[in-house]
Amino acid sequence: MPGYETIEPGHPVTRYLDEKKRFSTKKNSVKPKAFEPTADLTLSVFRTLDLNETETWDLAVTWVEPSRKKLTLGRGDLRVSEFQTHGLIVEAFEPPPRHANVLGWPKDKEVRMSVMQEIAAAATLVLKGVPVA
Amino acid sequence: MSETETKPFEAQSVAATDMDERLKALQSCSDDCSSDNWDGKGAKAVTTQLREVAELFLKQLPSHIPPPEVEADLDGEINFEWYLEPRKVFSISLNAEGRLSYAGLFGPAKSHGTEMFQDSIPREIILKLDRLFS
Numbered sequence: 667m668p669g670y671e672t673i674e675p676g677h678p679v680t681r682y683l684d685e686k687k688r689f690s691t692k693k694n695s696v697k698p699k700a701f702e703p704t705a706d707l708t709l710s711v712f713r714t715l716d717l718n719e720t721e722t723w724d725l726a727v728t729w730v731e732p733s734r735k736k737l738t739l740g741r742g743d744l745r746v747s748e749f750q751t752h753g754l755i756v757e758a759f760e761p762p763p764r765h766a767n768v769l770g771w772p773k774d775k776e777v778r779m780s781v782m783q784e785i786a787a788a789a790t791l792v793l794k795g796v797p798v799a
Numbered sequence: 800m801s802e803t804e805t806k807p808f809e810a811q812s813v814a815a816t817d818m819d820e821r822l823k824a825l826q827s828c829s830d831d832c833s834s835d836n837w838d839g840k841g842a843k844a845v846t847t848q849l850r851e852v853a854e855l856f857l858k859q860l861p862s863h864i865p866p867p868e869v870e871a872d873l874d875g876e877i878n879f880e881w882y883l884e885p886r887k888v889f890s891i892s893l894n895a896e897g898r899l900s901y902a903g904l905f906g907p908a909k910s911h912g913t914e915m916f917q918d919s920i921p922r923e924i925i926l927k928l929d930r931l932f933s
Contacts, residue, residue, distance in 0.1 A: 687868070687870075690882070693884050693885065695884065695885045696885075697880075697882055697888075698880070698882075698888060698890060699870065699878070699880070702872065702873055703873070704838070704840045704841055704842070704873055705840070705841040705842050705843055705873050705874055705875075706841055774900075775874070775876070775892055775900035775913075776892075776900040776901060776902050776911040776912055776913055777902075777911060779890050779892065779900060779901070779902035779911065780902035780909060780910075780911040782902075783888055783890070783902055783903070783904050783909070784904070784909070786885065787885040787886050787888075787904060
């Protein structure tokens with residue numbers, strides 16, 4: 667069975683969140699700007715296939731926090747297929763291990779914003795320190 | 800508010816303090832994002848010209864529309880967002896020329912497009928906001 671080296675539609679990916687304004691605890695949801703690509707239209711995610719909760723958070727502590735210089739507060743989990751549905755490509759981009767870029771964002775700003783909203787609505791918020799239901 | 804969410808629509812008018820807060824947020828994001836690469840990943844600067852246009856936009860929002868959250872986008876535009884829930888959200892991004900790029904989810908329906916902000920907020924935008932809060 668292929669491991670995380672391959673990227674399949676059903677594989678889980680996560681977007682680590684380090685700002686409170688990127689999610690709503692009241693609505694238990696991730697907000698669209700959490701999925702805003704950089705100016706060169708790249709979004710950074712991690713592939714979490716076969717990782718347990720501790721290992722998933724360890725990825726953030728080891729690789730994301732030193733780079734962002736911020737503590738991770740939560741994450742938005744979703745499947746690769748949620749990106750692919752909107753014509754986006756999830757492409758492995760290592761190091762760090764399990765890192766991937768989401769590419770192929772629409773050039774038109776308003777379409778990009780719409781895609782960000784759809785992806786955020788599909789994401790599951792997981793807060794650090796809160797057990798997964 | 801403990802969270803950065805838009806206040807419930809029951810508050811039918813915009814308190815001056817709310818608007819003041821949004822104007823301060825605009826000033827703050829304009830100050831914080833006034834140089835290129837403010838995110839360390841190539842983000843574009845928010846210009847003084849854009850901040851002025853954004854201030855006009857904020858002040859022209861109808862009084863029955865709650866003030867939005869205000870933030871800089873990574874491409875240097877200013878974003879206004881009304882977030883009620885995952886599928887009830889409306890966002891507008893404004894550039895220095897007055898182009899308004901907007902997108903919204905209204906339950907199962909969605910909408911996106913562009914308008915121009917010149918002397919007033921386009922009717923299409925107001926209709927979308929009314930739909931969000933209906």
